[in-house]
Amino acid sequence: MIHLHSMVVVMATTAILGVPTLTEAATLEQEWNELKPRPLIVTGDPDGSPSVTPNDLIDPNTPNSPYGGVGSLRLFSDQLGTSLCTGSAIHPLLILTAAHCLDSQDNQDGSIDYSAQNVTFNLNFDGDLSHTIPAESLAVHPDWLGFGQTLASDLALVTLSEALPETVPIYEIIRDPLLPIFGESEMTLVGYGQQGDGIQGHQTGTSSWTTKRVGYNLVDDPARLSQWSDQYEEMFLFDFDSPDGELTALDQWNQSNSRVITASVGNDREVGIAPGDSGGPSFLTIDDQLQLLGVTSVSIPFSSPAGSFGTVGGGVLLSPKDQLSWIETALSSLPSINDPPVNDPPVNDPPVNDPPVNDPQSVPEPGLLLGLSAIAGFSYLIKNKPQ
Ligand SMILES: [Ca+2]
Ligand SMILES: [Ca+2]
Numbered sequence: 579m580i581h582l583h584s585m586v587v588v589m590a591t592t593a594i595l596g597v598p599t600l601t602e603a604a605t606l607e608q609e610w611n612e613l614k615p616r617p618l619i620v621t622g623d624p625d626g627s628p629s630v631t632p633n634d635l636i637d638p639n640t641p642n643s644p645y646g647g648v649g650s651l652r653l654f655s656d657q658l659g660t661s662l663c664t665g666s667a668i669h670p671l672l673i674l675t676a677a678h679c680l681d682s683q684d685n686q687d688g689s690i691d692y693s694a695q696n697v698t699f700n701l702n703f704d705g706d707l708s709h710t711i712p713a714e715s716l717a718v719h720p721d722w723l724g725f726g727q728t729l730a731s732d733l734a735l736v737t738l739s740e741a742l743p744e745t746v747p748i749y750e751i752i753r754d755p756l757l758p759i760f761g762e763s764e765m766t767l768v769g770y771g772q773q774g775d776g777i778q779g780h781q782t783g784t785s786s787w788t789t790k791r792v793g794y795n796l797v798d799d800p801a802r803l804s805q806w807s808d809q810y811e812e813m814f815l816f817d818f819d820s821p822d823g824e825l826t827a828l829d830q831w832n833q834s835n836s837r838v839i840t841a842s843v844g845n846d847r848e849v850g851i852a853p854g855d856s857g858g859p860s861f862l863t864i865d866d867q868l869q870l871l872g873v874t875s876v877s878i879p880f881s882s883p884a885g886s887f888g889t890v891g892g893g894v895l896l897s898p899k900d901q902l903s904w905i906e907t908a909l910s911s912l913p914s915i916n917d918p919p920v921n922d923p924p925v926n927d928p929p930v931n932d933p934p935v936n937d938p939q940s941v942p943e944p945g946l947l948l949g950l951s952a953i954a955g956f957s958y959l960i961k962n963k964p965q
């Protein structure tokens with residue numbers, strides 16, 4: 579806690595990750611002539627109804643929070659100083675985040691730019707910075723070639739040097755290829771990025787190791803992403819709708835292409851994303867559990883100021899074959915969270931009310947009540963709005 583103030587100060591100047599070069603931006607359509615990543619969660623109109631301020635969406639960081647498995651990632655390099663992203667636990671030893679969080683140098687060439695000992699996962703599970711766990715190893719998706727080239731492969735895994743506490747939520751991954759349903763599936767977004775609102779956009783220097791915000795949005799059709807990715811169907815997309823019902827640029831494009839359009843889920847619920855939210859989770863609630871739909875990784879500012887109403891955010895779905903198989907392989911190399919601890923004494927006399935010992939439910943299953951996940955935000959800045 580002593581170091582918190584100085585950490586925040588450092589982060590304030592370095593929270594934006596993975597700024598792509600103009601060369602990379604030039605591979606996009608001409609009007610997208612500037613490209614910058616921006617991780618964050620932005621709330622609605624502070625003067626709207628119901629009223630909302632960014633503080634209303636802060637998770638209290640209590641041990642019973644369903645978002646307790648979402649932590650802040652601290653990344654340090656001599657070249658860039660300290661940076662922040664968001665990550666989610668999918669195993670007591672494995673954190674899911676965005677590849678661009680680890681590939682923010684060398685013109686984002688696809689290679690990891692941090693050593694594992696300079697990456698720390700911060701948990702705010704029972705109060706602020708309850709645990710800070712160094713990474714043991716880092717990996718980006720094998721198809722990741724750098725931001726702007728392989729948006730649908732913007733996934734990274736951070737293996738921790740020690741396991742998370744048993745009661746920290748571990749998030750289940752959604753494997754159903756029929757999800758999400760455009761215009762119907764409501765995502766829960768979580769991140770440590772900059773705060774802001776729909777009128778003023780996001781505010782530099784307001785991301786935090788400890789302040790995580792939670793909000794909601796409806797999943798839009800990702801077809802608009804086809805401009806930047808051949809694998810757009812492996813991604814999710816959403817717009818930051820104002821409460822007045824005005825169609826965003828994405829809604830207008832979807833309407834003119836006979837695709838579903840979306841309204842705000844409420845001024846006090848609808849959020850966008852901002853710098854620092856990169857790598858964080860996009861959850862769907864299934865059977866009363868938060869389950870991981872994807873990783874937030876990209877923000878496209880169809881509006882100005884950056885992060886205001888009309889901004890579009892998106893990320894990588896986990897259910898497509900290439901993404902899921904990579905994550906499953908990593909999970910299979912770790913001890914199963916369903917396995918009893920190796921050193922446990924044999925169960926000789928189970929209490930009368932216990933289920934039979936061959937019932938898997940009798941084995942301690944830390945975190946199974948909640949899913950695993952991570953969210954992140956990344957944004958393109960444009961000087962001219964698309965048509
Ligand atoms: Ca690199
Ligand atoms: Ca929306």
Ligand SMILES: [Ca+2]
Binds near residue numbers: 817826
């Ligand atoms: Ca909309």
